Amino acid sequence: MEIKSRIVMTLAALMLIGLYYQPFWTIDMSAPQYPEGIGMYIHINDVTGHNRHDLQSINTLNHYIGMAEIHKEDFWEFEVMPWIFGFLIAFGLIAAAVGNIKLVITWLALMVVLGILGFVDFYMWGYEYGHNLSPDAPIKVPGMSYQPPMLGCKQLLNINACSWPYIGSIYLGLSVMLAGGVIWIEKFSKKQNT
Numbered sequence: 318m319e320i321k322s323r324i325v326m327t328l329a330a331l332m333l334i335g336l337y338y339q340p341f342w343t344i345d346m347s348a349p350q351y352p353e354g355i356g357m358y359i360h361i362n363d364v365t366g367h368n369r370h371d372l373q374s375i376n377t378l379n380h381y382i383g384m385a386e387i388h389k390e391d392f393w394e395f396e397v398m399p400w401i402f403g404f405l406i407a408f409g410l411i412a413a414a415v416g417n418i419k420l421v422i423t424w425l426a427l428m429v430v431l432g433i434l435g436f437v438d439f440y441m442w443g444y445e446y447g448h449n450l451s452p453d454a455p456i457k458v459p460g461m462s463y464q465p466p467m468l469g470c471k472q473l474l475n476i477n478a479c480s481w482p483y484i485g486s487i488y489l490g491l492s493v494m495l496a497g498g499v500i501w502i503e504k505f506s507k508k509q510n511t
Contacts, residue, residue, distance in 0.1 A: 318413075318416040318417070318418055318421075318499070318503055319502075319503075321502075322416075322499045322502055322503055323413045323414070323416055324413075325495050325498060325499050326409060326412055326413035326421055326495070326496060326499050327409075327410060327413040328495055329409055329491075329492045329493075329495035329496040329499070330405070330406050330407075330408075330409025330410045330412075330413065330424075330492070331406070331409075331410075332488045332489075332491050332492035332495065333402050333405055333406050333409070333488060333489070333492055334406065334488075335484070335485060335487075335488035336360075336361050336402055336485045336488055336489070337361065337362075337399065337402070339360075339483070339484040339485040339488070340358035340359055340360045340365070340483045340484065340485055341359060341360065341361065341482065341483055341484075341485030341486045341488075341489065342358070342359040342439075342480070342481070342482060342483055342485075342486065343356060343357070343358050343359070343367070343480070343481055343482075343483040344356055344357050344359070344465055344478060344479070344480045345367070345478070345479045345480075345481075346375070346378075346476050346477065346478050346479075347476070347477050348475050348476040348477070349475055350475075351374065354367075355367065355368070355371040355374050355375060356371055357371060357372055357375060357387070358483060359483075360395075360485070361395070361398040361399055361402060361485070362395045362396075362398060362399050363389050363395060364387060364389055364392070364395075372387065375387060378476070379446075380454075380455075381454065381455050381456045382450065382454055382456050382463055382474070383450035383451035383452070383453070383454025383456075383457070384446050384447065384450060384451075384463055385446060385449070385451075387446075392442075394438060401431065405424065405427065405428065405431075408420070408423075408424050408427070409424050409492075409496070412424050418499075418500065418503045418504060421496055421499055421500055421503075422500055424496060425493065425496045425497060425500060428489075428492070428493050428496070429493075432489075432493075436467065439467060440467055443464045443465050443466075443467065444464055446463070446464070446465075447462045447463040447464025447465065448462045448464060450462075450463070456474075458474070461474070465478045465480055466478060466479070466480045467480060468480055468481070468482075469481075
């Protein structure tokens with residue numbers, strides 16, 4: 318690989334460091350009882366409220382409709398994701414240092430597989446929380462489930478829930494685009510010029 322490609326691949330790997338400092342997803346909720354809105358951020362190692370008491374308010378709402386409370390400790394993903402991204406950062410830096418385009422392709426394939434698995438896991442998480450409701454819930458609506466949207470907005474009783482990528486997803490997207498650019502330049506652009 319050319320030196321420029323190695324530099325770009327180094328940047329692609331280092332972009333992932335941002336995930337340790339910024340959430341990658343947000344779920345916003347608005348309802349008459351919360352006119353200012355409440356919400357939560359999903360990080361690679363934590364789930365937090367938009368504001369200090371938001372997660373507590375969400376758990377209170379969950380109690381009334383029979384959903385389980387949301388606690389960081391209930392998610393095994395928060396234990397492994399920092400290690401997975403640490404590995405991807407190291408792997409990306411090695412691919413850049415060695416200058417092997419096959420390693421870059423492997424790195425990008427791992428990122429794509431991780432993204433697909435992440436969406437499947439997020440869907441399953443939402444499905445479990447939204448469908449596995451307590452029979453002792455104070456509010457019961459026959460046939461109603463409360464699965465939050467994976468992407469976009471959804472009305473759940475009087476709550477409008479919206480789910481969107483957040484700042485950390487920008488780092489992920491840029492990282493994938495940079496690595497894709499390296500592959501394009503090294504594999505395809507050079508072939509067209511020869």
